[in-house]
Amino acid sequence: MALEFDAQHASWQPSASLQMLRSRAQLLATIRGYFEQTGALEVETPICSSFATTDPAIESFQLAYTGPGFPASHPLYLHTSPEFPMKRLLAAGSGAIYQICKVFRDGESGRQHNPEFTLLEWYRPDHDHHQLMEDVAALVNSVLPSPREIEYLSYHEIFKRHLDIDPHHSTRLQLQQCAKQHHITDADRLNLPSKDAWLDLLLTHCIEPQLGKDCLSFIYDYPASQASLAKIRAGSPALAERFELYMDGMELANGFHELTHADEQRERFNQNIEQRRTNGQPIVPMDENLLSAINRGLPNCAGVAMGIDRLLMQITDATHIDQVLPFPITRA
């Protein structure tokens, strides 16, 4: 009781040290310098949108606008990443662009999560995901106290190396067996909704902790079912031209060789919405402006989103995201 009382009275104070705030400011300045040098334009796009991400793994906060133009309450969604409007800028001919902004995701709070966090997102025309990975590595190594070795591993390779299993051709049952063999006692009980959820279970429990030990570890070529907004490369199996960056077991960035076909994009949005309906999740409107922009012509490009709070955790050896945020959700 006394403890709760104290905690409540201390919650006006920042959870990050003043030194940490200086490190954050320094990091943002260095990032802006990097983009000035490498030629990308800083942009700002709306935080509130009439549209939302349909991705079933990401939930948007919803709010409402009432006022001139919208006499009845008009639903708006806080963006979960600035991806859609930034692609509209690319379609309008912006060239390379970057943005540093707050994004919002409902339901995510923990050692590496805060529902409101800072994202750095950037796009390079005429890049594929391999070229963009090198760009990401250059940026990260320019902000780390000492540069790290870089490794590039396919999604297939990490499952083969750490679990001796083929992620693309294994069945749900085989993935479940594998989880049991690797001491995930709940594998029998967990009623996971898809094969991808089983892959996520193995990835988060058995593989992620081994990734990026004292290096920058890029994982690329994801299952086509996890393509999100990445191009899918035909083949057996077809693979999503998507990558993730890991440092010391922590996911830091997610990038795509971007899908540039409007019809396929619409089809994926529809699949997402179908999945949401099956799962009983809120149904949100797909971004028609994005689809029009892609239809008009999104240049061949690659884009990536990087968690700045997590990057700051890496730079400062912080163990909890609260240490790098002045006011995390519990104090916001």
Place this chain on the structure above:
Amino acid sequence: MASYSTNEFKGGLKIMLDGDPCSIIENEFVKPGKGQAFNRVKIRNLKNGRVIERTFKSGESVEAADVIETNYQYLYNDGEFWHFMDPDTFEQVSADAAAVGEATKWLKEQDLCTVTLWNGAPIIVEVPNFVILTVTDTDPGLKGDTSGGGGKPATLETGAVVRVPLFVQIGEALKIDTRTGEYVSRAGK
């Protein structure tokens, strides 16, 4: 039946798992940016004390365990059960050997201890970190030896045997650390 969603998970929360009452030690939210969210939880099984790691799909619900911790006074042992009383309500409960466990070595009548009740029945009995117990048997020490070096076994009123310095005599009250089972000092009268 009461239940908790994973969003309510935190250290100290008592939940039912495979039919046993458990206490959450640590809760970690893990989620790939574009994937399934999980709660990885470190849990102590309150019946056998074992610590295990478990995984829940975020958003799952788990049955709550009716577990409370209360201070009770130890009354007596009838050969099969150890009997305790709530000093405020005089309500009595009895605990079996599995619940009392190691605490039996240090339980003295009238002493207060912490009893964990599951559905009203004791499952854990914990004695204070330090207890005062009287020596009922030990070899006569050498007069004048106060070095404390070497030591000898002494039987206490509860039946426990501890190593004590040579100067300790039958009838003396000793302070014992119940976590290590070691002699700390003579207890001042």
